[in-house]
Amino acid sequence: MSESPIAVEWESARASNRDNWEDRVPLHEKAYAVSDLDDPDYLTEIVLTDLAALQPFLPGGTVAGLDVCHLQCHIGTDTLSLARAGAQVTGVDFSPAALESAARLAQHMGLEATWIETDVLEARAAVEGHFDLVYTSIGTITWLPDLDRWATQVSGLLRAGGLFYIRDGHPALYALDEHADGLQLRYPYFGNGRAQVWDDESTYVGDGKVAHSRTYQWAHPLSDILNSLIRAGLQILRFDEDNTIPWKFSPRMLEVPGGYAWPVPERDLVPCTYTIVARKTAE
Structure with missing residues (x-):
């Protein structure tokens, strides 16, 4: 990890990140609970959590019958859980290997889905149609x-009146040193356009190493996240924070229902995730 963020061209950073995510696909195919999806009633824990948060804002309290676009969908386990919940789904990702994996999984499960290979920052030009729900969760916008x-x-x-949903790692969590003995700040909370550089052969779940270890991520404070959505014409309907996260951010974290959390004495000192539900107010 570089101690100081650096200036980097987006195309170069994007290419390096894509190589890294391509390498993750076979590792994640083994590590994700893909076999659980053979159960026709199974939904991923992430989607179960997110649907519960979305329920008050959905027509009839369900995604059934809705057109849903899942941005940064990776290998599609959450996308296909949304399909199993009744949505017509389109998954968007920049990794060809991830989308090939997602398509194989959809065929195996007997579910319909559309897969679009594109950079999320070019998604509107690459994806046809409009959607009732745009969904992204979890571990997403630090890559942008x-x-x-x-x-x-x-x-x-x-569409006008459509919903946007995001649950992601909290910027306050990302500012902490994941290897420190206690809750200790190390990385920037506020972004300045410079990228943090990581050299890490591991991935966040499962065993194995990636061949392309260098990745680039950007810090975004909550104010930037919320204000970017407001400037784009979205009305914030709900904002929440939580003290658990679906992956083990730090070796000191403990497994709890729904993911991982800090040891009890520290658990209420720092948020681990945030959730935003927003609505597009007009065309």
Whole structure:
């Protein structure tokens, strides 16, 4: 990890990140609970959590019958859980290997889905049609340098009155040193356009190493996230924070229902995730 963020061209950073995510696909195919999807009633824990948060804002309290676009869908386990819940789904990702994996999984499960290979910052131009729900969760927007451009894609994909949902790692969590003995700040909370550089052969779940270990991520404070959506014409309906996260951010975290959390004495000191539900107010 570089101690100081650096200036990097987006195309170069994007290419390096895509190589890394391509390498993750076979590792995640083994590590994700893909076999659980053979149960016709099974939905991923992430989607179960997200549907519960969305339920008050959905017509009839369900995604059944809705057109849903899942941005940064990776190998499609959550996308196909949304399909199993009754949605017509389109999954968007920049990794060809991930989308090939998602398509194989959809065929195995007997579910219909559309898969689009594109950079999320170009999603509106690459994806046909408009959607009732644009969904993204979890571990997503730190990979993007420009939140105004991102929010414009989200707004452009939505029908008037459509919903946007995001649950992601909290910027306050990302500012902490994951290897420190206690809760200790190490990385920037506020973004300045510079990228943090990671050299890490591991991935966040399962065993194995990636061949392309260098990745680039960007810090985004909550104010930037919320204001980018507001500037793009979205009305914030709900904002929540939580003290658990679906992956083990730090070796000190403990497994709890729904994911991982800090040891009890620290659990209420820092948020781990945030959730936003927003609505597009007009065309």
